[in-house]
Amino acid sequence: MRRAASAFVFSAILISAALSRAEPAADAQQAFDRAERAFQTMRFAEALAAYRDAVAADPSARFVPTARARAADLEAHAEGDFAPLTRLSAVRRDPSRSGDRSVIEALALDAATFPPGRVRGEAELVIADAWWHRLGEPRRAVAPLDAAIADETGDRLTRSLALGELAQLQRELGDLDAALAVVERYPDLAPATYREVRALVRRGHLRAAAIAVLAVLAVIAVASLAKAASRLGGIRELPRAVLPPLAVAFSLYLGGAAAVLVRLRGDGDPRPFVWLGLGVLAAFTVARAWRLGWGDGGPSARAARGVLCAAGVIAAAFLAVERTDASYLEGLGL
Amino acid sequence: MSAPRKTERILIAAATGAATAIFAYAVLRGVERAFYMEPNPALLIWSDRSAFLWRAQVALYAGGLGAFGGYALSGFKTRVIWLGALIATGTIALVLEAVIAP
Numbered sequence: 001m002r003r004a005a006s007a008f009v010f011s012a013i014l015i016s017a018a019l020s021r022a023e024p025a026a027d028a029q030q031a032f033d034r035a036e037r038a039f040q041t042m043r044f045a046e047a048l049a050a051y052r053d054a055v056a057a058d059p060s061a062r063f064v065p066t067a068r069a070r071a072a073d074l075e076a077h078a079e080g081d082f083a084p085l086t087r088l089s090a091v092r093r094d095p096s097r098s099g100d101r102s103v104i105e106a107l108a109l110d111a112a113t114f115p116p117g118r119v120r121g122e123a124e125l126v127i128a129d130a131w132w133h134r135l136g137e138p139r140r141a142v143a144p145l146d147a148a149i150a151d152e153t154g155d156r157l158t159r160s161l162a163l164g165e166l167a168q169l170q171r172e173l174g175d176l177d178a179a180l181a182v183v184e185r186y187p188d189l190a191p192a193t194y195r196e197v198r199a200l201v202r203r204g205h206l207r208a209a210a211i212a213v214l215a216v217l218a219v220i221a222v223a224s225l226a227k228a229a230s231r232l233g234g235i236r237e238l239p240r241a242v243l244p245p246l247a248v249a250f251s252l253y254l255g256g257a258a259a260v261l262v263r264l265r266g267d268g269d270p271r272p273f274v275w276l277g278l279g280v281l282a283a284f285t286v287a288r289a290w291r292l293g294w295g296d297g298g299p300s301a302r303a304a305r306g307v308l309c310a311a312g313v314i315a316a317a318f319l320a321v322e323r324t325d326a327s328y329l330e331g332l333g334l
Numbered sequence: 335m336s337a338p339r340k341t342e343r344i345l346i347a348a349a350t351g352a353a354t355a356i357f358a359y360a361v362l363r364g365v366e367r368a369f370y371m372e373p374n375p376a377l378l379i380w381s382d383r384s385a386f387l388w389r390a391q392v393a394l395y396a397g398g399l400g401a402f403g404g405y406a407l408s409g410f411k412t413r414v415i416w417l418g419a420l421i422a423t424g425t426i427a428l429v430l431e432a433v434i435a436p
Contacts, residue, residue, distance in 0.1 A: 250402045257395055265388065 028058035032067055039070065042089050044082040048074040076155075079117030084110075088123045098126065099134040108144065121147075121154025125162055138169055145169065149186060160190040167193050176201055203322060203334060210315035217312045221286040227293030242288040243281075251281035269325035272317075279316025283309045343408040349417055350404025353424040355397025360427035362389045367435035 035050030051071040055064055077085045087110055090097070097103045104127055111123040124144040132141035148154060148162035163186055170179035180201050183194045228242065229235045255277015259270035287309045296302065321328045338346065366389070408414060 246402070246406060250399075253398055253402065257398060261391055261395055264391070 024058045025061060028054045028061045029063075031057055032061075032063050035067065035070070039074075042086050044074055044078075044085055048078070077118050079119060080115045084114040084117070084119040084123070087114075088119055088126065092126055098130050101135055104130045104135065111144075116151075116153035118153075118155045118158065121151045121158045121162065124148035124151070125158060125165070128162070128165065132165075132169060138173060141169055142166065146182075149182070149189070156189070159186075160193075163190045164193045167197050171197075171200070176204060199330070199334065203326070203329065206318055206334065207322060210318045213308075213311050213315040214319070217283070217286050217308065220308075221282075221289060224286070224289035224293035228289050231292065238289075241292055242285050244284075244288070247284040247288075248281065251277045251284065253277075254280055269328075271324040272321040272328060275320030275324065276317050279320060280313055282316065283312045286312065338408050338414075343405055346408040346414055346417060347401040347405035350407075350420060351397040351401030353417070353420045354400025354403075355393045357420070357424035357427050358396035358400075359389060359393035360424070360431040362392060363431050364427075364435050 031050050031054035035047045035054060038044070038047035038050055048071055051067045051074070054061070054067045055071070058064070074082075074085075087107070091103060091107050092098065107123060108127050111120060111127065114120040114123060124147045128141040128144040128148070131144070132138045145162045145166040149159050149166065151159070163183065166182050167179045167190075170176070170182065176197070179197050183190070183197045187194050225238060225242070229238050232238065232241055255274045258273035258276070262268040262270040262273060287305060290305055297305075366385070404417070407416065
């Protein structure tokens with residue numbers, strides 16, 4: 001009888017201990033659920049308080065990391081007593097509203113009055129995204145992106161994202177100089193974007209130089225072919241005279257064998273090599289026609305011919321790569 | 335001095351191509367060891383891309399280019415002394431590669 005009474009008392013102690021442990025866990029779960037509901041319905045101040053309560057009630061609960069992260073995020077967006085965040089979330093959470101012109105225009109007006117903080121920059125990003133992608137007016141996205149980048153109270157990640165977006169937008173609009181100007185204003189904000197845009201500008205200059213070299217060679221080729229034809233006594237003699245079999249075989253090998261190698265490798269683009277082979281063949285033709293049309297000339301003339309034709313080969317190679325698969329240029333630092 | 339006959343030119347081209355391929359292989363391997371020290375994927379996972387085969391293919395391609403150059407150069411009425419120098423250079427490069435960067 002005494003043993004049964006002892007067992008009863010011991011069990012009662014265990015149950016009451018378990019109940020006393022379950023109480024904070026239940027409180028924490030209730031607070032977390034309350035916070036989630038408040039968050040979903042955009043009552044952010046209430047949500048922040050409830051997340052804090054949940055963490056305080058049971059720091060070992062499984063949802064505590066989530067609650068902590070949500071609370072930290074809300075604290076970082078608390079400017080203006082959450083009024084700007086509520087205004088932004090109302091648009092951001094509804095895809096139909098973020099594609100509505102009048103809603104976006106109203107948000108832009110409100111964003112201009114937002115206090116300093118993270119929400120202002122994020123609102124500008126939402127506005128820019130709407131103008132660019134949803135409403136099809138990319139030029140109207142420039143101003144909000146500019147504002148998001150210039151806002152030093154905004155989050156650094158948001159600012160660098162805005163910088164990348166603006167550089168991409170200017171490129172799409174065909175204004176590479178504007179893209180360069182914006183990345184040069186903030187070189188440390190998005191270093192990868194800075195390097196990418198500078199490489200694009202450099203490639204633009206090289207492309208212009210390559211086209212100029214090929215244009216000069218084309219003019220020389222036409223004049224030389226005409227002169228050579230008159231010297232040889234007719235246009236029918238030209239192909240055999242300006243295209244020696246060795247040059248044709250070399251060019252075919254240069255482009256064709258390289259293209260086959262790239263295909264065997266399986267992950268490259270063979271087109272630059274094909275174009276390179278054709279470019280070399282064209283340079284051979286120009287050099288040969290030049291010599292046939294105007295004579296061999298002295299050492300300086302031969303040197304000039306060689307340098308210009310070599311420049312033509314380099315120009316053709318650059319354009320072949322740049323127009324087909326510019327990723328090859330990145331490996332060369334271009 | 336007369337220009338070599340066609341058969342001789344083809345032989346000179348073949349020798350030039352072979353020497354160029356050997357030189358190219360040594361340079362490729364040296365550059366790979368010096369600048370692209372990555373684990374061989376064949377040692378980590380199964381791979382159908384052997385780095386050796388790729389180097390050999392590129393070296394053969396370069397040898398083909400060299401053969402064209404050799405054929406063109408052999409057309410000049412000069413002694414083919416450059417071929418000996420090219421073979422010696424290719425051999426030395428391969429030996430150095432085998433000793434320094436195998």
